[in-house]
Amino acid sequence: MKKIGIPETIESLSTKKTDRLYLNDFFLTWDKSMDELTAVLEVAEIFRYMRKLNISPKVFDSGIAVSIFRDKSTRTRFSFASASNLLGLALQALDEEKSQIAHGETVRETATMISYLTEVIGIRDDIFLGEGHRYQKEVAESVHQGYLEGVLSRRPTVVNLQCDIDHPTQTMSDLLHVMNYFDGMENLRGKKIAITWAYSPSYGKPLSVPQGIIGLLTRFGMEVALAHPKGYDLMPEVEDLARKNALDSGGAFSKVDSMEEAFQDADIVYPKSWAPYAVMEERTQRLKAGDDEGLVALEAQCLESNKDFIDWTCTDELMKTTKEGGALYLHCLPADITGVSCERGEVEVSVLDRHRVPLYTQAGYKPYIIAAMIFLSKIENPAEKLTEMVNEGRKRVL
């Protein structure tokens, strides 16, 4: 979005229809209208500007933000902690091993028990296809029911910190990054982005980032080109959605067979590893069956097949084929860097090094995006409240 000031951004926010965000969850970007997505981006930018002016956006005097991480995380963990803190909430992690969940407690019960003074629940559950999103919905339905029954005095918001389908806090940060890079949402129209598979010596990375990207960026009139080796398909329903989005927005969604083709004349590239779809499905089956040996075998087999595509890597050579040889390189990080974190990986170190500053800038939007999602789900009149806070001008650092 154009680097305009706080008053203009609040003014623009006030024209958006955001009532459906209030007291609601954030699961998938495609659940949300363009107005709603834009509102999230605008509030994130307002929070970022306020920080520069040393104005505190703390709206809570007390309250709990619960995090549930069912997979490793650094970036998102710290982003959620930072966002919660920025708004005045205290983080409380649900550690499923230290809790009585081990005793066989239902999702509905646990969700209620952690929610009595809770404003938001952030969940990462991305390992098993068909599971993560389902679990997040179940938590949300549980607390919603508790709220309707009067058991909970407030309705905690569920924020998807990555599920098997989408990773909205990541892709919205990515979107804000490219908007700022290209100086406004309207300038994304017609820009080409290559979202491509890349080789990594690890296995089982979720599909949610590439899915989230094609599901989101096709809504802005962009030309989205997806490339991956045979067998590394994404969920067909998300591809269908991307196709429909592109039609609606006047953009394009295409599937191509090689990284080379995708990169050709691209304004933006997003090369990233993910697991083969069939492996993800098989993995869920074997896990449910408690087949530990089978899981190990699957991993070995998967790493073996990955090797067939070791040439799917983002090189300097390839970067030269992009628009004027200067495409914006995106990655959700950490990247598997050839010669740094592994022998052969997703990207050459020279490419990563040259793009380090924009990459780290990209990651830096996430705390603000999450704070915006929480804020819009908790505050009924966001533009009014932000105006009030900016006018009061409470200092963040004394």
Added chain:
Amino acid sequence: MKKIGIPETIESLSTKKTDRLYLNDFFLTWDKSMDELTAVLEVAEIFRYMRKLNISPKVFDSGIAVSIFRDKSTRTRFSFASASNLLGLALQALDEEKSQIAHGETVRETATMISYLTEVIGIRDDIFLGEGHRYQKEVAESVHQGYLEGVLSRRPTVVNLQCDIDHPTQTMSDLLHVMNYFDGMENLRGKKIAITWAYSPSYGKPLSVPQGIIGLLTRFGMEVALAHPKGYDLMPEVEDLARKNALDSGGAFSKVDSMEEAFQDADIVYPKSWAPYAVMEERTQRLKAGDDEGLVALEAQCLESNKDFIDWTCTDELMKTTKEGGALYLHCLPADITGVSCERGEVEVSVLDRHRVPLYTQAGYKPYIIAAMIFLSKIENPAEKLTEMVNEGRKRVL
């Protein structure tokens, strides 16, 4: 307590003698006078009302709340975190594995080291008979001594989050729940509560909940009926206390031989599993002796004996025999539910499902009860301070 407003409740609180709660700990409900217990309940209700009015009860601008959990916990962990946060304290968990306690440090030293800027220490230590309460007292005595010697500038309060003897944050929440259900403390007089053992395919659950219940509810003129299979006795001194309480309060305390007899015409039922007394004692011995094999053998033997009493379960049939077939069903949760969390458990799913809303309401009092315990130990003139806060009306959510 009757659903009256904040001013009336503060007015009532102001008539209570609470000075002995100030700068003191909360170990066992029977250490406390009726005035003191009532004050805790009243402050908890005031905090709950304040939340509905969006008034913040934050009394600390900074300060640490330390939690020490020597057993799994979800409910109490989150309740303590929420209560601390509500009052403005930051939670800091003492993780005994990550600390230097492994180096053989004394309780006195650790207690001091974690207390320099600490206002409250919440402790769960419920696994070993004769150990938990003793440990909590030792922590309290250590910080008290540190305070007297000028080593600590403040006297941290110890709150019992469950020991081997009592579970006061649970039973006080239970009490507040039944008081609100029956529309006032005075209406508890003459009500019958069945606190009974129930079958569970797990072993070693602490005795503190049933003990806490008979030690507390006998003080309110209730008719308390305790039932358990042979060998599942509670600590004899707590039973003696319950008998004495009942005499003093004009209530009754009886031991009966079956769940059926206890449930007969009961207004409230609290069927719950616990470990055989002799097993709890033996377990402590074997643990102290480092007899790991013996512990495994004991567990197997205990689960085997449990099976003799698999019929001690709370069924719809049994619920029909309670007062007008409509007794209030209590559980501290999580319950072992037949067909849900285990094959045969403490309660039929239909009973639990029908009582889900009151059960979750019961659990929801705990953060307020804990906050009230902390508040009364830290604030010398509670009624005055609450009036001040309510008049100022600082918003919890902006």
Added chain:
Amino acid sequence: MKKIGIPETIESLSTKKTDRLYLNDFFLTWDKSMDELTAVLEVAEIFRYMRKLNISPKVFDSGIAVSIFRDKSTRTRFSFASASNLLGLALQALDEEKSQIAHGETVRETATMISYLTEVIGIRDDIFLGEGHRYQKEVAESVHQGYLEGVLSRRPTVVNLQCDIDHPTQTMSDLLHVMNYFDGMENLRGKKIAITWAYSPSYGKPLSVPQGIIGLLTRFGMEVALAHPKGYDLMPEVEDLARKNALDSGGAFSKVDSMEEAFQDADIVYPKSWAPYAVMEERTQRLKAGDDEGLVALEAQCLESNKDFIDWTCTDELMKTTKEGGALYLHCLPADITGVSCERGEVEVSVLDRHRVPLYTQAGYKPYIIAAMIFLSKIENPAEKLTEMVNEGRKRVL
């Protein structure tokens, strides 16, 4: 420092040159000027006085304090948590196992990712000679670069919570303790301190405390006597530094061959175990080589050699040989106490018991020292800001 009041201490602080502390890190005390060290001590004392007057020193409305502990800790962990909380920061621990660091991420990247809304990063990394300080510097350089490049909107401060070379939050607390004990910094001149090795049945304790002590206390005109068995040398460059400091300050630094000689007429004694220098070096080698068996063998061998010096222990007998038999006994705690935490250890229980109150007082300075280090790195005009806060007089407890 003399027990004078807040205004005088602020007045004194205002005469110190502290601009080089602003936006800077705290690695080693010998990086800092006398003015800078004195400023840290003065701010720590002001915070301690403010607490007694119930005035809050909260300067942050929000913000994150990250802790990275690569070794066990109780005291420092709680001190850092308390200091952060006192200033208004929320603690977020980086748990390297739960993060994606396992995936082979670079220090630079991790440092950036945890820093977007972060004000301070506290690091303990003391196990491997040549590693801890290097790592802390790398983190600091990473966030500094991020700040210069505009990736980070603020420059997070790195605070050394113990490295392989120094343990400044400990030694500055020790210094403040002895200053208050002897009623002012000027009274340290000519006082003799014995910093001596002592036997412990544990292995591999870092050298950072004795190194930090000789590197710091030689700057105040003290007579520092170091004693240890053959082979338990400290880093030669730190000994050189101590020698130079002593020359500059008009004090003395001597190495003697026995505990007895060091204790003779000492005003202060600091007997403490540490690992043999060669073992520390060998250990780093074996660890880098992944030689687990070799590490176990090294430990056994080291414990065996330790036994040759089992008589290096602080006894009542020895204490009688100190100045008027009444030297101040220091320890960073936990001490290995003969007959309490081990069969034979660093100190007799009677010595420890008699010095318990001053020992716990010593440890109690650490939260204030850390808060002072953070404050001075974040606030450009510390004396002015403190005056403002004291005048406003916001209550810590309502």
